[in-house]
Amino acid sequence: MCTAATYRSQDFYFGRTFDYEFNYGEEVTVTPRNYPFPLRHQNALTEHYAMIGIAHMAGDYPLYYDAVNEKGLGMAGLNFPGNAVYSKVQTGKDNIAQFEFIPWILGQCANVQEARVLLSHINLVDTPFNEKYPVSPLHWILADKEEAITIESVQEGLKIYDNPVGVLTNNPPFPIQMFRLNDYMSLSSESPTNRFSADLKLKPYSRGMGAMGLPGDLSSASRFVRVAFTKMNSLSGLSESESVSQFFHILGNVDQTRGCCQLDKGEYEITIYTSCCNADRGIYYYTTYENHQITAVDMYRENLDSDRPVHYPLVQGEHILLQNAAAGSAEENQ
Numbered sequence: 001m002c003t004a005a006t007y008r009s010q011d012f013y014f015g016r017t018f019d020y021e022f023n024y025g026e027e028v029t030v031t032p033r034n035y036p037f038p039l040r041h042q043n044a045l046t047e048h049y050a051m052i053g054i055a056h057m058a059g060d061y062p063l064y065y066d067a068v069n070e071k072g073l074g075m076a077g078l079n080f081p082g083n084a085v086y087s088k089v090q091t092g093k094d095n096i097a098q099f100e101f102i103p104w105i106l107g108q109c110a111n112v113q114e115a116r117v118l119l120s121h122i123n124l125v126d127t128p129f130n131e132k133y134p135v136s137p138l139h140w141i142l143a144d145k146e147e148a149i150t151i152e153s154v155q156e157g158l159k160i161y162d163n164p165v166g167v168l169t170n171n172p173p174f175p176i177q178m179f180r181l182n183d184y185m186s187l188s189s190e191s192p193t194n195r196f197s198a199d200l201k202l203k204p205y206s207r208g209m210g211a212m213g214l215p216g217d218l219s220s221a222s223r224f225v226r227v228a229f230t231k232m233n234s235l236s237g238l239s240e241s242e243s244v245s246q247f248f249h250i251l252g253n254v255d256q257t258r259g260c261c262q263l264d265k266g267e268y269e270i271t272i273y274t275s276c277c278n279a280d281r282g283i284y285y286y287t288t289y290e291n292h293q294i295t296a297v298d299m300y301r302e303n304l305d306s307d308r309p310v311h312y313p314l315v316q317g318e319h320i321l322l323q324n325a326a327a328g329s330a331e332e333n334q
């Protein structure tokens with residue numbers, strides 16, 4: 001399971017949780033403007049917008065899971081098993097392999113409006129990266145500071161939905177996720193009043209009862225509702241620190257604890273990383289399952305005119321501040 005979300009305060013933020021039972025050795029990766037992205041069915045993208053995100057480096061090729069480009073456009077791929085269907089190559093269309101989709105869009109579009117034009121002649125094809133990395137069944141959230149959309153390639157073709165919530169999880173398809181919000185429209189951040197019966201003396205006995213009924217389980221349908229409610233009621237200060245902190249709180253609502261989501265083979269899904277990218281400033285913040293200290297990579301500290309991706313392995317291990325290490329000093333232990 002994974003969850004992606006957008007957030008706006010002074011700046012625009014875009015991030016996700018990456019929940020899975022294993023990792024692919026993913027790294028924070030900055031792809032500069034002159035790295036030639038080879039494409040299987042098109043000419044290579046030789047000059048493009050620079051981007052920062054998480055990718056698995058297959059040799060020197062960045063296989064992105066999520067990224068934000070230098071124009072502030074963000075895109076993330078989330079599992080969509082049983083529903084994602086990709087096509088065969090068609091003449092007269094831009095044939096883009098599923099693993100090329102993020103760089104194809106982020107390399108060329110400054111915002112969602114521009115991406116809608118590219119999406120109108122794209123054909124997402126089922127060409128695998130190689131034998132080791134077959135096609136992934138994904139759907140995507142694409143967002144800038146003004147709007148978000150969801151892109152689903154299904155049996156009936158490529159579907160593009162406005163995403164007014166700015167949240168994406170996994171199954172079921174997006175229109176069903178949105179429809180289910182109707183079930184929760186009476187939830188509120190305010191304390192409830194008795195509308196159950198005038199004949200009963202019902203009263204709130206705890207704070208937070210306005211959101212009673214908000215689903216607490218880890219299914220993707222429930223995570224969608226939970227993050228939608230949290231995000232849409234969320235208030236933060238405008239500073240970078242307050243905004244980043246708030247973003248991690250929003251996604252913290254769907255953090256997966258080892259042991260709570262067991263898979264068939266006796267493995268457990270956990271939140272491997274949580275990210276929050278300041279899309280305006282190109283700073284990619286992240287935490288990992290065992291490193292709650294926020295780590296950041298700033299795209300603008302790299303040479304964005306180069307032709308080689310730069311990648312940083314995720315910092316692992318808790319960094320704990322021992323506050324009373326010695327009188328007058330504090331020291332950090334791992």
Ligand SMILES: C[C@H](CCC(=O)NCCS(=O)(=O)O)[C@H]1CC[C@H]2[C@@H]3[C@H](O)C[C@@H]4C[C@H](O)CC[C@]4(C)[C@H]3C[C@H](O)[C@]12C
Pocket residue numbers: 001002018019020024056063064065077078079080081099128129133134135136137138170171220
């Ligand atoms: C498994 C990941 C999605 C995580 C997720 O949504 N989990 C929820 C699981 S579920 O719904 O509840 O079953 C996806 C997101 C991005 C994917 C990767 C990217 O698409 C990049 C390449 C693409 C290649 O085709 C396959 C390897 C790969 C490196 C992908 C492996 C895997 O499918 C990833 C890592």
